[in-house]
Amino acid sequence: MENTIVLIAKGTDTLEFLLQELKAYFEPYCRVIGFASHQYIPDLHEAAHVFLTTKSPELFTIARQAVADAVPITVLNRYFELRKLKALMQIPPGTTVPVMNNSPVTAQEVIENLKEANVDHLNYIPFHPDCTFDDPSLQYAVIMSIPDVPPPPHLELIDLGFRKIHIHDLIDVGRKVGVPVEWERNYLSAFIAEMSELSKLLGTSYAEVQKLNSQLQSTFQAVRDPVIACNQEGQITFINDVAIELFCPHADSVVGQPYTVLMEHSFLTPFFEHVGQEDTLVTLAHKQFIVSSQSIRRRHERLGFVCTLKDVTELQRLRTQLVQRGHTATYSFADIKGKSGPIQKAMEISKKMAKNNQTILLLGENGTGKELFAHAIHQHSLRKNGPFVAINCASLPENLLESELFGYEEGAFTGARKGGKPGLFEQADGGTIFLDEIGDISSAIQVKLLRVLQEKQVIRVGGTGILSVDCRVIAATNRDLEAAVEQGQFREDLFYRLAVLPIEIPSLRERISDLPLLIEDHLTSQGVRKTWSADVMELLISHDWPGNIRELKNVVDYALAVSEKPVITIDDLPKRLTDRLAQKSLGAASAFRGTDERDVDLLLCLYQFYVTNRPVGRYQLAHAPALRSKGWTESALRGKLKQLEERGLVRSGTTRQGTTITPDGIDMLRSLDRI
Numbered sequence: 001m002e003n004t005i006v007l008i009a010k011g012t013d014t015l016e017f018l019l020q021e022l023k024a025y026f027e028p029y030c031r032v033i034g035f036a037s038h039q040y041i042p043d044l045h046e047a048a049h050v051f052l053t054t055k056s057p058e059l060f061t062i063a064r065q066a067v068a069d070a071v072p073i074t075v076l077n078r079y080f081e082l083r084k085l086k087a088l089m090q091i092p093p094g095t096t097v098p099v100m101n102n103s104p105v106t107a108q109e110v111i112e113n114l115k116e117a118n119v120d121h122l123n124y125i126p127f128h129p130d131c132t133f134d135d136p137s138l139q140y141a142v143i144m145s146i147p148d149v150p151p152p153p154h155l156e157l158i159d160l161g162f163r164k165i166h167i168h169d170l171i172d173v174g175r176k177v178g179v180p181v182e183w184e185r186n187y188l189s190a191f192i193a194e195m196s197e198l199s200k201l202l203g204t205s206y207a208e209v210q211k212l213n214s215q216l217q218s219t220f221q222a223v224r225d226p227v228i229a230c231n232q233e234g235q236i237t238f239i240n241d242v243a244i245e246l247f248c249p250h251a252d253s254v255v256g257q258p259y260t261v262l263m264e265h266s267f268l269t270p271f272f273e274h275v276g277q278e279d280t281l282v283t284l285a286h287k288q289f290i291v292s293s294q295s296i297r298r299r300h301e302r303l304g305f306v307c308t309l310k311d312v313t314e315l316q317r318l319r320t321q322l323v324q325r326g327h328t329a330t331y332s333f334a335d336i337k338g339k340s341g342p343i344q345k346a347m348e349i350s351k352k353m354a355k356n357n358q359t360i361l362l363l364g365e366n367g368t369g370k371e372l373f374a375h376a377i378h379q380h381s382l383r384k385n386g387p388f389v390a391i392n393c394a395s396l397p398e399n400l401l402e403s404e405l406f407g408y409e410e411g412a413f414t415g416a417r418k419g420g421k422p423g424l425f426e427q428a429d430g431g432t433i434f435l436d437e438i439g440d441i442s443s444a445i446q447v448k449l450l451r452v453l454q455e456k457q458v459i460r461v462g463g464t465g466i467l468s469v470d471c472r473v474i475a476a477t478n479r480d481l482e483a484a485v486e487q488g489q490f491r492e493d494l495f496y497r498l499a500v501l502p503i504e505i506p507s508l509r510e511r512i513s514d515l516p517l518l519i520e521d522h523l524t525s526q527g528v529r530k531t532w533s534a535d536v537m538e539l540l541i542s543h544d545w546p547g548n549i550r551e552l553k554n555v556v557d558y559a560l561a562v563s564e565k566p567v568i569t570i571d572d573l574p575k576r577l578t579d580r581l582a583q584k585s586l587g588a589a590s591a592f593r594g595t596d597e598r599d600v601d602l603l604l605c606l607y608q609f610y611v612t613n614r615p616v617g618r619y620q621l622a623h624a625p626a627l628r629s630k631g632w633t634e635s636a637l638r639g640k641l642k643q644l645e646e647r648g649l650v651r652s653g654t655t656r657q658g659t660t661i662t663p664d665g666i667d668m669l670r671s672l673d674r675i
């Protein structure tokens with residue numbers, strides 16, 4: 001249950017309302033599920049975060065029993081919608097108003113929320129199912145959607161509706177579970193736009209809105225980027241402290257004034273005047289910002305603009321460094337050549353997975369194109385404009401790999417650079433990190449990596465500070481990680497974190513029909529026009545290519561270097577390859593002994609599947625017309641396949657890979673003139 005957010009509520013109505021809000025923010029980036037406290041709650045040990053609706057210890061105990069100790073459990077901060085509070089503002093100060101809710105704890109929480117929202121002129125009393133209305137002077141009662149206690153009919157009910165979720169909770173947890181920054185910014189802009197619209201709707205000034213709603217105030221100030229909102233007339237309606245510091249540090253108050261009172265305002269003009277203005281990079285006070293704006297609308301009426309500036313100074317510096325060091329993705333799916341079913345399927349799955357933000361594990365033999373896939377997935381993802389950082393985990397000794405990945409603080413070890421150094425995870429912030437040969441990392445690094453994947457946080461070597469990182473991990477391995485887990489060489493929890501979206505990259509053997517196309521493509525990329533004699537092509541097709549496409553490219557390069565004629569012949573191939581093939585035909589000749597007609601039938605049938613690049617299972621094989629008509633049963637087939645496998649003529653893989661004829665099996669059919 002990777003990246004699941006869990007909500008536990010007291011009642012089903014609140015649960016449904018808040019679930020909708022959580023889903024609106026977190027889906028499709030992670031799963032959101034919820035339970036009412038009286039419902040059965042299954043084991044949720046893999047949840048990323050648990051939200052409770054109130055501070056009640058009972059809810060906390062329920063949640064703790066369901067999730068692992070490391071999973072954070074927090075109480076949702078909630079606020080009242082501004083328009084709902086307006087009715088309360090009309091009640092004369094000092095009036096006693098019961099606040100009705102299902103328990104004393106929640107009733108008290110609601111009162112605290114009202115006071116925080118500065119609606120504190122009334123004498124609130126908590127009211128819950130154990131209380132009775134014995135004060136005849138009461139005129140009003142506050143309810144939250146549905147009264148938990150039937151109120152006397154003479155009371156005027158003020159319905160505050162359900163309290164909404166504080167935007168900070170969404171943002172904080174969203175960053176941990178990989179909600180993209182763009183989504184966060186859109187959500188914030190929409191929120192500010194709604195507030196701005198409300199102030200107009202309620203006929204209140206910005207100052208009053210702020211007074212009424214501490215939520216808006218704190219959200220606004222908590223945004224670390226400068227934010228300014230203007231109405232249609234270009235008058236400032238909101239400005240946060242960061243923006244004040246940048247544009248008008250010495251002014252008393254600029255709210256209500258035209259934005260032209262701000263320093264260096266001229267570049268803001270298009271953002272406060274034109275809808276759909278493109279984001280622009282500007283330099284202000286020696287810093288670089290991306291400026292973007294969004295118009296605020298209510299139905300067809302335009303109310304103004306919200307303009308945000310994103311400080312990208314540090315990011316720009318790192319980007320430049322990454323580009324200089326070649327840390328960018330250079331390949332796309334168009335560079336992955338192959339028309340066969342297995343490669344097309346791997347590409348199709350990868351394209352789908354590229355769009356989501358979860359960890360990907362690429363599995364495949366050496367030289368099958370795993371790195372190519374990692375580049376292409378990044379280029380096809382929403383992070384394509386972010387950095388792509390690749391590292392081969394097997395190429396560095398443990399301590400060097402650790403400091404490369406996680407960075408180090410000044411003085412962490414002898415020779416550590418002054419000021420420390422950000423690690424690759426930090427450098428890949430906003431983008432993708434590709435960890436090649438992940439199966440080879442030490443157990444100490446496995447522990448650190450698990451933390452990054454779980455918490456999206458890194459601690460530099462020799463440091464104590466926790467740094468949040470927002471990067472997608474693509475890992476690759478040619479090892480059987482499941483076997484490594486069984487043998488205790490690889491952590492099981494890390495394996496499951498990595499293998500959220502596994503993608504198998506087929507070997508060249510499994511897509512041998514792509515061989516001519518791959519050769520052609522390599523020749524074209526070298527600007528060479530040569531052809532291959534038929535026997536060379538046949539020889540290449542019957543080779544089993546343990547080094548896959550890398551080996552194929554080497555063979556082609558060798559032949560090009562050696563051949564002096566327009567047609568490449570067997571003499572132009574590396575001796576290593578021709579020797580190996582000669583060995584194999586000797587092997588095939590010995591395998592030939594003891595072969596009967598039934599073996600040939602079976603091999604021929606497997607060959608038919610092989611040439612169309614289709615894996616085949618035993619059941620399907622037993623039901624293939626060619627075999628069924630000759631009376632093969634599934635059990636006879638099992639015995640025969642085992643024998644042929646022992647002779648190296650067929651290979652059985654996992655259920656997905658099925659059974660296939662080997663190059664030796666093909667040679668055997670050839671030598672019998674059956675193909």
Ligand SMILES: Nc1ncnc2c1ncn2[C@@H]1O[C@H](COP(=O)(O)OP(=O)(O)OP(=O)(O)O)[C@@H](O)[C@H]1O
Binds near residue numbers: 366
């Ligand atoms: N489908 C393909 N089309 C064209 N070229 C390919 C394809 N797949 C791989 N290659 C080329 O083959 C070579 C090896 O690819 P790559 O390095 O991506 O393999 P890998 O699986 O990551 O290998 P290793 O496990 O050894 O790191 C590269 O030169 C790559 O460009």
